[in-house]
Amino acid sequence: MLEFDGLGFSHDPGQDPGRWLFRDVSHKLAPGEVLTVLGPNGRGKTTLLRCVAGLTTPTEGRVRADGAVGFVPQSHHTTFAYTALDMVLMGRVRHLRALATPGRRDHELAYGALGRVGIGHLADRDYPTLSGGERQLVLIARAIAAQGPVLVLDEPASALDLRNQGRVLDLLRGLADEGLAIVLTTHHPDHAMEIADTAMLMFGGTDVRIGPADELLTDSAVGALYGVRAHTLVLNEDPGGAPRRVIVTRYDQELPS
Numbered sequence: 001m002l003e004f005d006g007l008g009f010s011h012d013p014g015q016d017p018g019r020w021l022f023r024d025v026s027h028k029l030a031p032g033e034v035l036t037v038l039g040p041n042g043r044g045k046t047t048l049l050r051c052v053a054g055l056t057t058p059t060e061g062r063v064r065a066d067g068a069v070g071f072v073p074q075s076h077h078t079t080f081a082y083t084a085l086d087m088v089l090m091g092r093v094r095h096l097r098a099l100a101t102p103g104r105r106d107h108e109l110a111y112g113a114l115g116r117v118g119i120g121h122l123a124d125r126d127y128p129t130l131s132g133g134e135r136q137l138v139l140i141a142r143a144i145a146a147q148g149p150v151l152v153l154d155e156p157a158s159a160l161d162l163r164n165q166g167r168v169l170d171l172l173r174g175l176a177d178e179g180l181a182i183v184l185t186t187h188h189p190d191h192a193m194e195i196a197d198t199a200m201l202m203f204g205g206t207d208v209r210i211g212p213a214d215e216l217l218t219d220s221a222v223g224a225l226y227g228v229r230a231h232t233l234v235l236n237e238d239p240g241g242a243p244r245r246v247i248v249t250r251y252d253q254e255l256p257s
C-alpha cells in the first residue's frame with residue numbers, strides 16, 4: 001500500500017501567490033494497482049515521484065508506504081566500473097546484515113531479476129559501458145531484486161526500443177498482478193492505457209486530475225494536457241476479443257496555447 005495525502009511542492013513557497021508545481025494531491029494505491037502520471041515537460045512529474053519515493057521532502061502533505069519504496073530514476077550514470085550484476089545486487093542491500101556481503105540467495109535473485117528484464121547475458125558487463133536502454137533495464141532489475149512492495153519508476157520506457165517497451169510494460173503489469181503497487185511516469189498515453197488502473201494528469205498547480213485510466217484518458221483530455229490535437233482509434237486486432245483503444249496525436253497540429 002502507498003498513500004499520499006495533500007501532497008504539494010513549490011521551489012519558492014514564500015512567494016505570493018506561491019508557484020506550486022502541484023498541490024493538494026492525494027491518492028491511496030492498493031496492492032496490485034498501477035498509477036501512471038502524465039504531464040508536459042517541467043510540470044513536476046519527477047518531483048512528485050521523488051516525493052512519493054521519499055527522496056525529496058514535499059513542501060506540504062505526507063506519504064505513507066507499507067515497506068520499502070523502490071525508485072528507478074530516469075537515467076543514471078556512474079564512472080565506477082561496477083558490473084551490471086553488482087548494480088542489481090545493490091538492490092539487496094537493505095536485506096543484508098551490517099557489513100555482510102551478498103550471499104547465494106541474493107545472487108539468485110539478482111540473476112533472476114536480470115533474466116526477467118531480458119538481459120541475463122549482460123550480467124558481467126561493466127555498467128558504464130552499457131547503452132542507455134540497457135542501463136535502464138539494469139535499474140529496473142535492481143528495483144525488482146529489492147523485493148519491496150512499492151515500485152516508483154520515472155519514465156521507465158524512455159530509452160527502450162519498441163519491443164523492450166512492450167516487455168517492460170508487460171513486466172510491470174505482471175509485477176502489479178503479483179501484488180506490487182506501482183507508480184510510473186510516461187509521455188505515452190498508450191503506455192498508460194495498456195497497463196494503468198489509475199491515471200494522474202498534471203495540468204499544473206492545483207489542477208491535477210486523478211481517476212480510472214480508461215475514463216480519464218480521452219483524446220480531449222490528452223489533447224488539452226499537451227496542447228495538441230489527439231484522436232482515438234479503436235483497433236479490432238483480435239476477432240472475438242475486446243477492441244483496443246489507442247490515442248494518436250497530430251504533431252503538426254498544435255492547439256493555440
Ligand SMILES: Nc1ncnc2c1ncn2[C@@H]1O[C@H](COP(=O)(O)OP(=O)(O)OP(=O)(O)O)[C@@H](O)[C@H]1O
Pocket residue numbers: 011021039040041042043044045046047048
Ligand atoms: N532548484 C530549482 N529551482 C527552481 N526550479 C527548479 C529547481 N529544480 C527544478 N526546477 C524546475 O521544476 C520543474 C519541475 O521539474 P521536474 O523534473 O519535476 O519536471 P518533469 O515533469 O519531470 O519534467 P520532464 O517531463 O521534462 O522530465 C521544472 O520546470 C524545473 O526546471
